[in-house]
Amino acid sequence: MAENNVVTFLPVLPNGELVGSAAGLLGAAGRLGSPVAVIVAAPGQGQAAAAAAGTFGAQRVYLAETPQTQSVLTAPALEAVAAAVGATGAEAVLVPNDVDGRDIAGRLAVRLPAAVAADAVGIARDAEGNVVHHSVYGSAYTTESAPTHGTLIVTLREGAVDERAQAAEPTVETLEVPEAGSAAAEITGFSENLQASTRPDLRSAATVVSGGRGLGSAEGFALAEQLADELGGGLGASRAAVDAGYAPNSYQVGQTGVTVSADLYIALGISGAVQHQAGMQSAKTIVAINKDPEAPIFDIADFGIVGDAFDVVPQLITRLKERAGGGS
Amino acid sequence: MKIAVLVKEVPDSYGERKLDTTTGLADRGASDRVIDEITARAVEAAVSYADSAQDAEVVLVTMGPESAESMLRKTLAMGADSACHISDEALTGADLGLSAEVLAAALRRIGFDLVIAGDVSSDGTGGLLPTMLAQRLGVAHLTSLDSAQISETEVSGERGTYGGTVSLRADLPAVVSVTERMPDPRFPGFKGIMSAKKKPLETLTAADLGVDAQADVPRSIMLSVTQAPARTAGTKVTDEGEAGTQLADYLAEKRLV
Ligand SMILES: Cc1cc2nc3c(=O)[nH]c(=O)nc-3n(C[C@H](O)[C@H](O)[C@H](O)COP(=O)(O)OP(=O)(O)OC[C@H]3O[C@@H](n4cnc5c(N)ncnc54)[C@H](O)[C@@H]3O)c2cc1C
Numbered sequence A: 001m002a003e004n005n006v007v008t009f010l011p012v013l014p015n016g017e018l019v020g021s022a023a024g025l026l027g028a029a030g031r032l033g034s035p036v037a038v039i040v041a042a043p044g045q046g047q048a049a050a051a052a053a054g055t056f057g058a059q060r061v062y063l064a065e066t067p068q069t070q071s072v073l074t075a076p077a078l079e080a081v082a083a084a085v086g087a088t089g090a091e092a093v094l095v096p097n098d099v100d101g102r103d104i105a106g107r108l109a110v111r112l113p114a115a116v117a118a119d120a121v122g123i124a125r126d127a128e129g130n131v132v133h134h135s136v137y138g139s140a141y142t143t144e145s146a147p148t149h150g151t152l153i154v155t156l157r158e159g160a161v162d163e164r165a166q167a168a169e170p171t172v173e174t175l176e177v178p179e180a181g182s183a184a185a186e187i188t189g190f191s192e193n194l195q196a197s198t199r200p201d202l203r204s205a206a207t208v209v210s211g212g213r214g215l216g217s218a219e220g221f222a223l224a225e226q227l228a229d230e231l232g233g234g235l236g237a238s239r240a241a242v243d244a245g246y247a248p249n250s251y252q253v254g255q256t257g258v259t260v261s262a263d264l265y266i267a268l269g270i271s272g273a274v275q276h277q278a279g280m281q282s283a284k285t286i287v288a289i290n291k292d293p294e295a296p297i298f299d300i301a302d303f304g305i306v307g308d309a310f311d312v313v314p315q316l317i318t319r320l321k322e323r324a325g326g327g328s
Numbered sequence B: 001m002k003i004a005v006l007v008k009e010v011p012d013s014y015g016e017r018k019l020d021t022t023t024g025l026a027d028r029g030a031s032d033r034v035i036d037e038i039t040a041r042a043v044e045a046a047v048s049y050a051d052s053a054q055d056a057e058v059v060l061v062t063m064g065p066e067s068a069e070s071m072l073r074k075t076l077a078m079g080a081d082s083a084c085h086i087s088d089e090a091l092t093g094a095d096l097g098l099s100a101e102v103l104a105a106a107l108r109r110i111g112f113d114l115v116i117a118g119d120v121s122s123d124g125t126g127g128l129l130p131t132m133l134a135q136r137l138g139v140a141h142l143t144s145l146d147s148a149q150i151s152e153t154e155v156s157g158e159r160g161t162y163g164g165t166v167s168l169r170a171d172l173p174a175v176v177s178v179t180e181r182m183p184d185p186r187f188p189g190f191k192g193i194m195s196a197k198k199k200p201l202e203t204l205t206a207a208d209l210g211v212d213a214q215a216d217v218p219r220s221i222m223l224s225v226t227q228a229p230a231r232t233a234g235t236k237v238t239d240e241g242e243a244g245t246q247l248a249d250y251l252a253e254k255r256l257v
């Protein structure tokens, strides 16, 4: 499988840095063949991202620098990915399962045409071809899918693949992005999220602490923040906490939010509705602190505490600090 | 102005959702079937615009089993004008590509200025169909909008992205998809429910739309389905003043801190 090229779209942040999903995408691509990265960035911002893609295992990078990334939705990235697929004859195309990745995948699937494997948690290659693994219905089932024929397009769940490809010295080829081939929405503005978080990304963090409506207020939600920071973990929330304004949308864990891939998940003041469980029940160890002994979260918790989070968590933090400080 | 809203019937996530481990198909008998909440928000966006507009017509469109008809009737009561139900045994287990082909053909037949969909289904979780439709229909897409403004000639809105929020706009016709940050769907009143009974509801097959479900084009197929072992409860303690310390020790013992 010498020349089995796997085209991998790597989104970049407004400052030109690669988004955190890059390492997992290239790791997954490496399982199928030779990772070929596609990077679309504003003029002057692509080279650093291309070099970073090499450290994550890209063998080749197609780089398109165009001011259109800031003014036209999807089309520049779509054209770049389509050009890379054309140039490499790729058997598979990987994009992150985020809004931009899905838009590229959807249009490309119709254009090629090609089958799409949605929300994949893993990919492998066997004698018959590429096989995609999914975790569906809130982790209640695992499934395997494959395309009948043709190129395979995969939207990969962020944080799901731990495998990393070996660093490479990529050849970087510049792509001229043609004018959008079809009608596209215009990007009329961008407002930066100023309080960029220093915490690990919720999707891929090894430890996640989430707060629910039980924390009672935005001030109360700070309890979850303190514990997350003490543990160096990501911060999540239930939909009720997001709806109540304790936490931003992007923190939502569950069926209509993020699916975490954590080793440790700690739920504070969260009842454990099925839709919440859908995003966290595959965590390796689940800890729940809830005042209500009947809360459904206890049915899936490895360690459950019936109690007030405002009593338990401060004591937990004190004890963790003691341990870190060399106490027993 | 004609707005087509893509509504979908899904297994109720409050119940137990099952997949048939032999066929890989959703086990439709296993749980109640309800309108996917996100598509009810899409309907809300359409009817609230229609409430304030001169001549806006709202058409509900779904592809799904026979049972979806009662979902359409219920949803018409929110204030939509008519519904189109694509129901065909040949479409059972349709993948995204076939679903997009069918729905695009239906939308072309119905005619539209704006298509409103949910961002991601609660069962298939693809989040791809709206953009696939935009590509098939040759129009712009504005997906995963947290807010949307509709006018007679254009649609605009905001969506979350890495590091911030982008504002988008496009001339109509266009396809948009909305997130659960959009307003809650209204509860239909008595008048709405009564008038829904008489609203036009058309049922179509794949053949009516000129779609061949067996065509030899690339499809996604399911090779296997396995039920994940159910999670069980572990240790449960009641806090008597020491639970925080106990938890710290538990985490340390399991090398999680
Ligand atoms: C289509 C659909 C999609 C959904 N998607 C999601 C999703 O993605 N994510 C999600 O989370 N939800 C989702 N939901 C909502 C879900 O059904 C629940 O409503 C939600 O998860 C409840 O959040 P909660 O546990 O914070 O609030 P509640 O259910 O109100 O629970 C609060 C808990 O806090 C406990 N408590 C109160 N005070 C304290 C205290 N001082 N210390 C400790 N415990 C305390 C209470 O005993 C209670 O158990 C969805 C619903 C639908 C219909």
Ligand SMILES: Cc1cc2nc3c(=O)[nH]c(=O)nc-3n(C[C@H](O)[C@H](O)[C@H](O)COP(=O)(O)OP(=O)(O)OC[C@H]3O[C@@H](n4cnc5c(N)ncnc54)[C@H](O)[C@@H]3O)c2cc1C
Pocket (backbone or CB within 6 Å): A115, A116, A117, A118, A119, A136, A137, A145, B006, B007, B008, B026, B036, B038, B039, B042, B061, B062, B063, B064, B093, B094, B095, B096, B097, B099, B103, B116, B117, B118, B119, B120, B121, B122, B123, B124, B125, B126, B127, B128, B129, B130, B220
């Ligand atoms: C567990 C599971 C996994 C699946 N995985 C795959 C896969 O990997 N690849 C694949 O090709 N297919 C897959 N399918 C099939 C796929 O779900 C269906 O083709 C479905 O019709 C559309 O995909 P979606 O539900 O993911 O839609 P999404 O793209 O998530 O839907 C977004 C919006 O599109 C509209 N919409 C979606 N479906 C319909 C409909 N039937 N009628 C009207 N409006 C609709 C709604 O407004 C919805 O909110 C899977 C199905 C299941 C149940």
